[in-house]
Amino acid sequence: MINSSLQYPIFGPEIQCPHCRQTVPALTLTDTYLCTRHGAFEADPKTGELVHLQSGRHWKQWGDEWYRQHTHADGIRFEIHEALDRLYTQGFRATRVIIAERYQELISGYLERSTPWRGQSESPKLYGLPVDFSPNSQEDSRWEVINFDLEKEPGVPVRYPYFRLFE
Template sequence: MNSLGSQYPIFGPEIQCPHCRQTIPALTLTDTYLCPRHGAFEADPKTGELVHLQSGRHWRLWNGDWYRQHTHPDGIRFEIHEALDRLYTQGYRATRVIIAKRYQELISTYLERSTPWRGQTDSQKPRLYGLPVEFSPDPDDEPCWNVINFDLEKEPGAPVRYPYFRLLE
């Protein structure tokens, strides 16, 4: 006799929709979750990803939050820009952005580079939206970087991690 757990996709009988955070049910005996607003999401047990069937967007789960996995530089740049806007409206200023190493090749041509000017010491660092950019540690050392896309360091304080759907609040 099969256990109840084997009747559901890998994330269990229900999840939060990565777009609207509404609790959505799994369809039994499939790898699919169905959101009434956003349609079907298929769980891939091999990769641990959730795929939105209509758009083909991929999501990964880390600490209860869904993070969109980008395949085009505009997607990650847009997500960072939205997070910066959100941080600013909360009264904070970002001082640095740390981008997941897996995006380094994808986004490197879009980073601003300049030559030293009037005694600037950090101007050799690549920048995005005027902020110094660093790339994450190796995901083998910090597994969260297999999933999360970036951290914003704000003034003062610790980094602020942004799952994509939280930007839509």
């Protein structure tokens, strides 16, 4: 008798599509998952990655979430920008961006730097926010998978100045 777990890819009989989060079934006796909207994803048992066959994008899982593994600075910058937008619509504002150390070389050319004066050293910025890089992944293994984290504080709802005319 064949062990049923050997019939499925490494992530089991189904996963959540990294793009649309709908449940995606595995194709038995293959390393492939098939999303009706986004096509085939192949599970690589050696790297633990999920590869979207059409685009070549790589994903890793941490907890129940899929994290795209970026190869170009524009991808990580766009992802951070989207997260900032979501945070803002939830009534928060970010105070700092912490980016996985593995992206430091990739993104460093895109960081805003100002010339410090009076001996003050200022951290580089992205979208006006201070940027720090994560501790290395040996200290905290989640940084092998996740791309960035945002520090946040409760925001004040935006009120445009012309509203005051009518109060």
